[in-house]
Amino acid sequence: MPQTQILSRNQKIVLDIIEKAKGPLKAYSILFNVQKKGINAPQQIYRALDKLIEMGKIHKIESKNAFVACRSSDCEISKATAFSICESCEMVDEISDAKLSKYLSGFNYRKGMKFKRFNLEFFGICKKCKKD
Amino acid sequence: MPQTQILSRNQKIVLDIIEKAKGPLKAYSILFNVQKKGINAPQQIYRALDKLIEMGKIHKIESKNAFVACRSSDCEISKATAFSICESCEMVDEISDAKLSKYLSGFNYRKGMKFKRFNLEFFGICKKCKKD
DNA sequence: TAACAAACGTTATATTATAACACTATGATA
DNA sequence: TATCATAGTGTTATAATATAACGTTTGTTA
Ligand SMILES: [Zn+2]
Ligand SMILES: [Zn+2]
Ligand SMILES: [Zn+2]
Ligand SMILES: [Zn+2]
Numbered sequence: 210m211p212q213t214q215i216l217s218r219n220q221k222i223v224l225d226i227i228e229k230a231k232g233p234l235k236a237y238s239i240l241f242n243v244q245k246k247g248i249n250a251p252q253q254i255y256r257a258l259d260k261l262i263e264m265g266k267i268h269k270i271e272s273k274n275a276f277v278a279c280r281s282s283d284c285e286i287s288k289a290t291a292f293s294i295c296e297s298c299e300m301v302d303e304i305s306d307a308k309l310s311k312y313l314s315g316f317n318y319r320k321g322m323k324f325k326r327f328n329l330e331f332f333g334i335c336k337k338c339k340k341d
Numbered sequence: 342m343p344q345t346q347i348l349s350r351n352q353k354i355v356l357d358i359i360e361k362a363k364g365p366l367k368a369y370s371i372l373f374n375v376q377k378k379g380i381n382a383p384q385q386i387y388r389a390l391d392k393l394i395e396m397g398k399i400h401k402i403e404s405k406n407a408f409v410a411c412r413s414s415d416c417e418i419s420k421a422t423a424f425s426i427c428e429s430c431e432m433v434d435e436i437s438d439a440k441l442s443k444y445l446s447g448f449n450y451r452k453g454m455k456f457k458r459f460n461l462e463f464f465g466i467c468k469k470c471k472k473d
Numbered sequence: 474t475a476a477c478a479a480a481c482g483t484t485a486t487a488t489t490a491t492a493a494c495a496c497t498a499t500g501a502t503a
Numbered sequence: 504t505a506t507c508a509t510a511g512t513g514t515t516a517t518a519a520t521a522t523a524a525c526g527t528t529t530g531t532t533a
Contacts, residue, residue, distance in 0.1 A: 313461075
């Protein structure tokens with residue numbers, strides 16, 4: 210298992226644009242932004258996104274169908290993700306909190322199964338939006 | 342604020358089919374199943390779904406774009422939802438755990454905002470699927 | 474009854490995501 | 504070297520999910 214993943218051309222292009230973005234990006238907005246680089250079809254975007262998610266380089270914000278770069282080192286390959294989402298400006302922050310992560314990773318629902326993975330999305334109004 | 346919400350005709354039809362389902366239902370599968378009752382267009386389904394979600398009668402499973410009936414009395418108007426999802430058979434269970442709910446409702450991210458709502462999705466393989 | 478809000482029905486369209494197929498590059502292996 | 508497998512690419516087409524916009528109907532309330 211290689212420490213540093215080698216990215217393909219398209220994967221690099223897609224990761225690059227997501228990393229540079231200030232907020233979550235939608236697949237088709239990525240597509241429109243990379244057409245000058247010779248990527249023409251949704252498939253090319255979705256394939257890159259899938260691999261980047263597998264590698265833990267990006268995450269999908271399920272409630273928004275959008276993608277953000279991983280800013281956290283302790284979210285090992287996307288097995289434990291948590292986000293803070295502003296319902297006004299759409300800002301998304303990855304939450305990196307060891308206690309929270311530990312609490313949820315260890316959570317066992319009595320009548321249920323053993324969990325392999327979780328995704329948590331918090332919603333509210335961010336400080337910046339509250340000032341308005 | 343009325344204790345018992347009065348549902349419209351379409352809302353009743355949609356809620357009824359979701360409540361009777363064994364697993365999460367997709368909007369278009371709901372649509373196909375109610376066409377005999379005179380509902381013909383996606384809009385009618387989505388409008389009912391939106392209202393039912395507002396009322397806390399159903400929840401959306403974001404990672405699946407599907408809908409389940411609320412089985413929990415203490416998830417007050419969908420402000421605090423948690424689910425257990427089998428990655429093999431697609432089964433979804435609403436998690437009703439007071440400690441978990443309290444812990445997350447009280448969670449405050451130091452550099453962030455005050456949260457009004459959260460949604461948590463756990464993934465794994467359910468007991469039934471593990472036997473195979 | 475007049476006014477308003479909520480729900481309804483309908484047509485059209487936007488947005489998000491996948492299927493399918495042929496092709497290319499790479500590296501392992503026999 | 505020939506061959507095989509794996510991963511990535513490019514392309515066309517289509518499926519699946521969701522919303523816009525408009526006018527009508529229904530139910531509540533003043
Ligand atoms: Zn991360
Ligand atoms: Zn904001
Ligand atoms: Zn519930
Ligand atoms: Zn299962």
